[in-house]
Amino acid sequence: MSRKILWSVVALIYAFMLAPILITAAVSFNAVERSYFPPRGFSLHWWSMAMTPQWTGPFLFSLKLAALSAVATAVLGLPLALALRWPSFRGRGTLQALTLGPLVLPSLVTGIALLQFLTLAGVGNWIGLPALVIGHVVICLPFMVRTLSISLDSIPINAEIAAASLGASRLRVLIEVTLPLARSGGGAGMIFAFISSFDDVNLALFVARPGQTPLTVQIMQFLEYGFSPTLAALSIISLLVPLALVALFGRLVGIGNFIYQDHGHA
Amino acid sequence: MPEAALELRGLTKHFGASVTVGPIDLIVRQGEFVTLLGPSGCGKTTTLNMIGGFVTPDAGGIHLAGSPVETLPPWRRDLGIVFQDYALFPHRTVAENIGFGLRMRRVGRAEIARRVYEAMQLVRLDGLGDRRPGQLSGGQRQRVALARALVIRPSLLLLDEPLSNLDLKLREEMRIEISTLQRRLGIAALFVTHDQEEALTMSDRIAVMRGGRIEQLGSAREIYEAPASAFVAGFIGSTNLIRGSVIAPRQPGGTVRVDTGAGPAMIPIVGDLPDGGAVLLMIRPERLKLASPGAAPEGTNAWSAQVVRTIYLGGRMEVRLRLRDGGTAIAYAVNEGETDWDEGEMVDAWFRPRDAWVIPGPAEDSDAQATNCLR
Numbered sequence: 001m002s003r004k005i006l007w008s009v010v011a012l013i014y015a016f017m018l019a020p021i022l023i024t025a026a027v028s029f030n031a032v033e034r035s036y037f038p039p040r041g042f043s044l045h046w047w048s049m050a051m052t053p054q055w056t057g058p059f060l061f062s063l064k065l066a067a068l069s070a071v072a073t074a075v076l077g078l079p080l081a082l083a084l085r086w087p088s089f090r091g092r093g094t095l096q097a098l099t100l101g102p103l104v105l106p107s108l109v110t111g112i113a114l115l116q117f118l119t120l121a122g123v124g125n126w127i128g129l130p131a132l133v134i135g136h137v138v139i140c141l142p143f144m145v146r147t148l149s150i151s152l153d154s155i156p157i158n159a160e161i162a163a164a165s166l167g168a169s170r171l172r173v174l175i176e177v178t179l180p181l182a183r184s185g186g187g188a189g190m191i192f193a194f195i196s197s198f199d200d201v202n203l204a205l206f207v208a209r210p211g212q213t214p215l216t217v218q219i220m221q222f223l224e225y226g227f228s229p230t231l232a233a234l235s236i237i238s239l240l241v242p243l244a245l246v247a248l249f250g251r252l253v254g255i256g257n258f259i260y261q262d263h264g265h266a
Numbered sequence: 267m268p269e270a271a272l273e274l275r276g277l278t279k280h281f282g283a284s285v286t287v288g289p290i291d292l293i294v295r296q297g298e299f300v301t302l303l304g305p306s307g308c309g310k311t312t313t314l315n316m317i318g319g320f321v322t323p324d325a326g327g328i329h330l331a332g333s334p335v336e337t338l339p340p341w342r343r344d345l346g347i348v349f350q351d352y353a354l355f356p357h358r359t360v361a362e363n364i365g366f367g368l369r370m371r372r373v374g375r376a377e378i379a380r381r382v383y384e385a386m387q388l389v390r391l392d393g394l395g396d397r398r399p400g401q402l403s404g405g406q407r408q409r410v411a412l413a414r415a416l417v418i419r420p421s422l423l424l425l426d427e428p429l430s431n432l433d434l435k436l437r438e439e440m441r442i443e444i445s446t447l448q449r450r451l452g453i454a455a456l457f458v459t460h461d462q463e464e465a466l467t468m469s470d471r472i473a474v475m476r477g478g479r480i481e482q483l484g485s486a487r488e489i490y491e492a493p494a495s496a497f498v499a500g501f502i503g504s505t506n507l508i509r510g511s512v513i514a515p516r517q518p519g520g521t522v523r524v525d526t527g528a529g530p531a532m533i534p535i536v537g538d539l540p541d542g543g544a545v546l547l548m549i550r551p552e553r554l555k556l557a558s559p560g561a562a563p564e565g566t567n568a569w570s571a572q573v574v575r576t577i578y579l580g581g582r583m584e585v586r587l588r589l590r591d592g593g594t595a596i597a598y599a600v601n602e603g604e605t606d607w608d609e610g611e612m613v614d615a616w617f618r619p620r621d622a623w624v625i626p627g628p629a630e631d632s633d634a635q636a637t638n639c640l641r
């Protein structure tokens with residue numbers, strides 16, 4: 001009985017989450033230039049419109065941006081997380097505040113600040129891809145540091161000491177024990193960075209430039225002329241492609257057990 | 267004579283102003299099994315960590331097989347360490363865990379495979395090489411940890427409470443297994459525990475630690491039968507400690523007379539005992555015998571006492587006694603199915619002179635907590 005109720009609730013929640021997506025998908029097959037639901041007629045016209053360079057350019061740019069941001073976040077987050085773990089590290093509190101701070105800052109504010117900073121610093125030509133990557137790294141770093149720290153904390157207390165006693169130098173311990181065990185946290189952080197970079201519009205609005213515009217900004221600009229079923233098709237593409245990439249990456253890194261990982265404690 | 271496997275000279279570590287571990291002097295001979303035994307916080311792990319190179323000592327020297335290692339990093343000390351939490355690498359298989367030290371030493375693949383196989387046979391883990399630590403039981407994990415430490419043929423094996431995460435039955439099994447293995451391989455071992463039974467059953471010698479120092483170092487028998495202090499006497503086994511004073515240090519026949527509130531006792535001379543000096547008389551409960559009043563054998567020390575309680579323990583009876591001055595004592599009587607002591611009954615509690623041991627000096631307050639039965 002209570003099982004039935006549980007399942008109904010779960011089904012309802014899923015319906016609530018999936019319905020808009022399904023509606024959007026349906027709308028993209030309209031045969032007329034209006035976003036009717038249920039769709040009138042059936043055509044792939046809007047899908048072929050979504051495949052034109054006007055859209056594929058920003059779409060590929062967004063993928064590139066997201067991938068770069070994810071990698072850069074990991075590269076910067078790892079030393080930070082390792083430093084935060086060092087018990088006798090003096091600037092620990094400060095560093096923690098600095099890395100976790102941007103979490104509470106609206107990305108809109110970060111965007112404006114970044115734009116002003118780059119202009120004032122005389123590197124206005126960074127606006128575009130470099131600025132976007134910098135901005136997204138700032139936004140995603142706190143999350144990366146957290147997930148990495150969780151992974152690092154779950155390493156058996158003496159595993160690294162044991163490795164050292166067995167003849168591994170500090171570098172070897174890092175490569176053989178610490179990093180492999182931080183993998184799932186790093187993977188989770190990278191997926192988060194990838195998705196939030198791909199989804200971001202608030203920050204990108206300020207630091208994108210023509211030719212280096214992510215899909216989200218392109219859509220925003222297009223919306224000024226009204227909605228079209230092309231956008232519905234685009235939405236579905238930009239939902240499925242990153243999802244597939246993330247799923248693939250997750251499989252490779254073993255992200256699935258990030259939360260449930262049993263590190264072999266007693 | 268070969269070099270000692272381990273020699274510690276004045277090894278000291280300060281933690282802040284109040285906590286000091288050391289100075290510790292200790293020699294572990296080749297092939298010897300030495301145990302550091304002591305209560306929580308007495309500095310056992312710190313000592314091991316200094317030997318392993320994970321804690322830098324403030325003073326003193328460490329020699330492994332004759333050469334100083336204080337300045338060597340942990341990975342160049344050539345030690346096998348077994349930890350309480352096993353400290354296995356969760357992302358590696360059992361075979362990879364065991365082979366790790368060999369791989370770090372750049373041993374060839376075939377050789378690693380061969381030695382890992384041997385080590386797995388040694389600790390009875392055959393066939394589990396492809397499992398991950400998470401798929402093993404506690405006892406199996408501890409065997410992997412042991413194999414991983416042994417396979418590199420270290421000059422010294424360090425074990426920090428390796429059995430305390432296991433349940434009682436397994437613990438007893440592993441005790442025997444570890445010491446058999448250690449003996450067979452002839453590897454010197456320094457073993458840390460706060461479990462007296464573990465220490466007694468496994469060790470060639472025991473170092474009883476207290477407050478960061480070694481209070482006594484000796485064989486299990488010496489520690490148990492001739493403790494150097496009330497703390498050692500109380501830490502190992504149950505004991506009766508009775509306050510007394512030396513009345514006549516030099517009696518004919520090589521005995522001294524000690525007077526206590528429960529009665530006088532003649533005991534063999536041990537070392538120098540000052541006339542009139544305060545001492546503690548130690549009598550282990552199994553050496554304190556009971557007899558009907560007046561029936562104690564000739565030539566023994568007999569004190570009149572009243573039975574307060576008897577506790578049936580199967581193979582033996584624990585008899586709680588009230589002595590003449592109101593203090594209590596415990597005697598273990600072997601359960602031979604004959605005598606039963608009734609509560610309230612008057613008896614003679616007797617012991618042979620050589621069954622008592624004299625500990626110089628009065629009891630300190632802190633000793634009182636450590637001893638089971640102190641008056």
Ligand SMILES: Nc1ncnc2c1ncn2[C@@H]1O[C@H](COP(=O)(O)OP(=O)(O)OP(=O)(O)O)[C@@H](O)[C@H]1O
Nearest residue numbers: 281285287304305306307308309310311312313460
């Ligand atoms: N890093 C440290 N900083 C400050 N004090 C420490 C540190 N490590 C150990 N101590 C102190 O040194 C003393 C000895 O600690 P140690 O861990 O060696 O005890 P132990 O004998 O191993 O105890 P246990 O049986 O509980 O494991 C304790 O008082 C402990 O609080």
Ligand SMILES: [Mg+2]
Nearest residue numbers: 310311312426
């Ligand atoms: Mg300890």
